[in-house]
Amino acid sequence: MPIRSLSVKKIRNIDAVSFEPSERINIIYGANGSGKTTLLESVHFLGLTRSFRTNQFRYLVTSSERESLVFSKIDAAGNGQLKPLGVSRGLDGDVAIRFNGNSIDLSELASLVPLQLINTDTFELLEGSPGTRRQFIDWGVFHSEPVFIQLWRAFKRVLQQRNSLLKCGKIDPVLRQVWDQEFIQYAEQLTSMREHYIEQLKPDFEEILLKLVGDLSITLKFSAGWDQKRPLDELLAENLSRDLKQGFTSIGPQRADLKVKSEGISAAERLSRGQKKLVVSALKLAQGALFHRLSNRACVYLIDDLPSELDKHHSRLFCEFLEQTNNQCFITCVDPESLSRFWEPDTAVAYFNIEAGQLVQTH
Numbered sequence: 103m104p105i106r107s108l109s110v111k112k113i114r115n116i117d118a119v120s121f122e123p124s125e126r127i128n129i130i131y132g133a134n135g136s137g138k139t140t141l142l143e144s145v146h147f148l149g150l151t152r153s154f155r156t157n158q159f160r161y162l163v164t165s166s167e168r169e170s171l172v173f174s175k176i177d178a179a180g181n182g183q184l185k186p187l188g189v190s191r192g193l194d195g196d197v198a199i200r201f202n203g204n205s206i207d208l209s210e211l212a213s214l215v216p217l218q219l220i221n222t223d224t225f226e227l228l229e230g231s232p233g234t235r236r237q238f239i240d241w242g243v244f245h246s247e248p249v250f251i252q253l254w255r256a257f258k259r260v261l262q263q264r265n266s267l268l269k270c271g272k273i274d275p276v277l278r279q280v281w282d283q284e285f286i287q288y289a290e291q292l293t294s295m296r297e298h299y300i301e302q303l304k305p306d307f308e309e310i311l312l313k314l315v316g317d318l319s320i321t322l323k324f325s326a327g328w329d330q331k332r333p334l335d336e337l338l339a340e341n342l343s344r345d346l347k348q349g350f351t352s353i354g355p356q357r358a359d360l361k362v363k364s365e366g367i368s369a370a371e372r373l374s375r376g377q378k379k380l381v382v383s384a385l386k387l388a389q390g391a392l393f394h395r396l397s398n399r400a401c402v403y404l405i406d407d408l409p410s411e412l413d414k415h416h417s418r419l420f421c422e423f424l425e426q427t428n429n430q431c432f433i434t435c436v437d438p439e440s441l442s443r444f445w446e447p448d449t450a451v452a453y454f455n456i457e458a459g460q461l462v463q464t465h
């Protein structure tokens with residue numbers, strides 16, 4: 103799904119930038135504070151109408167401006183046909199997403215522009231809360247199971263209803279049974295999709311990890327959010343008095359997790375910083391590889407400060423892997439020399455220097 107042209111207006115220190123990215127590798131380089139990450143944020147904004155650095159849009163829009171806009175031409179189907187896609191968002195809360203002359207909604211946009219972001223927050227996949235890992239799994243399920251989004255919304259509605267009943271401190275047994283039946287039905291469907299996704303992801307992850315790091319033993323284990331050896335209805339009944347006290351449902355898919363271990367120990371506790379970066383990158387790149395295998399479409403990779411935490415050898419392996427894929431990559435770094443010698447001469451690599459929000463293609 104390459105982005106063939108990109109215009110960014112009023113995002114942080116970028117007032118107006120237009121350029122034609124390479125279909126393959128784009129290196130964005132510049133000094134601290136020049137706007138490299140802002141450019142990645144702009145592509146993220148195009149795919150999801152929001153930043154990956156802040157939840158508050160007012161920090162993303164250029165100070166004293168009222169609206170941000172990103173306009174692009176994308177090869178959505180990967181067949182060479184370019185179609186216009188534009189996303190704008192105002193301080194008044196208005197969001198407009200237009201694709202090929204039509205308004206589309208956010209979930210249509212997300213499936214149109216599949217993005218994989220690798221930045222310092224990606225460490226959260228190992229070090230952060232289970233919610234981060236659930237988001238990771240659900241990105242994959244969303245992009246591989248068309249019914250997932252409806253199912254997930256339906257499950258969330260049931261969970262909210264059940265929790266509001268629990269908060270009352272007393273719950274009618276008949277009413278509880280009705281909600282529990284729905285809860286169980288959605289929980290089992292969601293869980294089997296998540297399990298299936300992780301099983302499919304494992305071989306891609308192992309293969310990519312081997313290429314990026316070599317012989318590092320990492321295991322992935324999906325945890326459903328309850329003890330799957332026991333029926334969920336029994337466990338819900340058993341946990342009822344605790345749930346009533348707490349005012350929320352303590353077991354279910356809302357507690358799912360992905361345990362990442364090295365030699366049987368939590369990878370977050372055991373691995374070095376560089377090893378962690380390679381493991382979380384392998385997870386993200388495996389999602390991209392699996393997405394391609396299942397849909398025959400390629401993700402756009404946004405990789406902020408690729409060389410940070412990595413020695414030359416591992417930076418090279420990372421670049422060699424990216425080169426072998428068919429993904430469009432936007433990679434930032436401070437010094438372009440740190441990545442310039444890693445590419446084969448026939449790879450389409452474009453270099454862009456950014457200075458105070460102004461972008462110039464250098465080679």
Ligand SMILES: Nc1ncnc2c1ncn2[C@@H]1O[C@H](COP(=O)(O)OP(=O)(O)OP(=O)(O)O)[C@@H](O)[C@H]1O
Nearest residue numbers: 114115134135136137138139140161162163164165
């Ligand atoms: N809302 C805003 N309006 C205008 N400028 C902003 C806004 N938010 C941030 N900035 C400025 O935009 C610039 C770009 O920051 P960005 O994080 O993109 O830099 P960077 O090139 O990635 O830097 P680094 O190498 O330090 O990570 C910074 O100078 C920042 O102060």
